[in-house]
Amino acid sequence: MEIVLKITVLGAGAMGSLFSGYLSRKNDVTVVDVSGVMVNAINENGVNIKEKDGSVLCCHPKAVKSSVGIGPQGLVIVFVKSMFTITALEGNRNLIGPDTYIMTLQNGAGHESKLLKFADRKHVIIGSTQHNSSVIEPGVIFHGGSGVTSIGLLDGNSESLEAIAKNLTDCGFECHTEENVQKQVWKKLFTNTAASSLTALYQVPLGFIHTDPNANWLMRQLCREAVEVANSLGLGFDLEEVTNDVEKVCINAPNGYTSIYADIRDGRRSEVDTISGSVVEAAHVQGIAVPYHEMVVRCIHALEDKAKEAV
DSSP states (O other), rough: OOOEEEEEEEEOOOHHHHHHHHHHTEEEEEOOSOOOHHHHHHHHHHHEEETTTOEHHHHHHHEEEEOOTOOSSSEEEEEOOOGGGHHHHHGGGGGGGGTTEEOOOOOOTTTHHTTTSSSOOOGGEEEEEEEEEEEEEEEEEEEEEOOOOEETTTTTTTTHHHHHHHHHHHHOOOHHHHHHHHHHHHHHHHIIIIHHHHHHHOOOOOOHHHHHHHHHHHHHHHHHHHHHHHTTTTTTHHHHHHHHHHHHHHHHHHTOOHHHHHHTTTTTOOOOOGGGGHHHHHHHHTTTOOHHHHHHHHHHHHHHHHHHHHO
């Protein structure tokens, strides 16, 4: 017997729309977003997901600007930008009951400290996903890549999440539970901090990080620093393997544009503090020097400042 979950997704951007759309096929799904344009588009025309093979999947989650009047959910998934996580959860406390799981698949690391302000450790799910998408227009997204979604609890013992993992898998997201989910989070973080951050700095697609010798050299320095920090936390990564994995992402998506690239292009605040900045923060705690990461964080903040002055 299939279990229908009551799910609310916070944020109707690229990933929020993708997940709310797919999950609505088998669950009672609501997506909350501050944009009236986005909410109206989804309610009027659904979430239209353009797949790589040219097909279009139209899904129909409910979309609202305010969750007032909606009771506790079985699962709340956070897909807002990391700097808005606390505000989003604070404004939607009515969705969180004693049995509600709160899950983050946001880029970067360290999100659990924010979620723990709203739920106990047994109900905070962290993870990563290899799926990616981009917004074409309100209510229309391009599903550019897929893969495994890994989820787990902070203290391991993630057997209680098997029903959620099965539900996600049944909806089209191959989902596994992990006892050491932090390792999966860092595995995705390597690509974001060593390659995606550079696409923002240089305003280029991922392929440039592979083909340009100077950009590639800097990517390798960032990999080296990040692996050193991760291994100081007992995660046991192999530097050559990590670097090769990041390289493969750049090779396989030569025309891929990242969300942090788009943020800098469009003059928005980026999530650099929870991506490269999370490596810097962990490095300071561990007493490890990460000068290349510190440079990247400051350079991206400088670009953000430049955009503010231009307004």
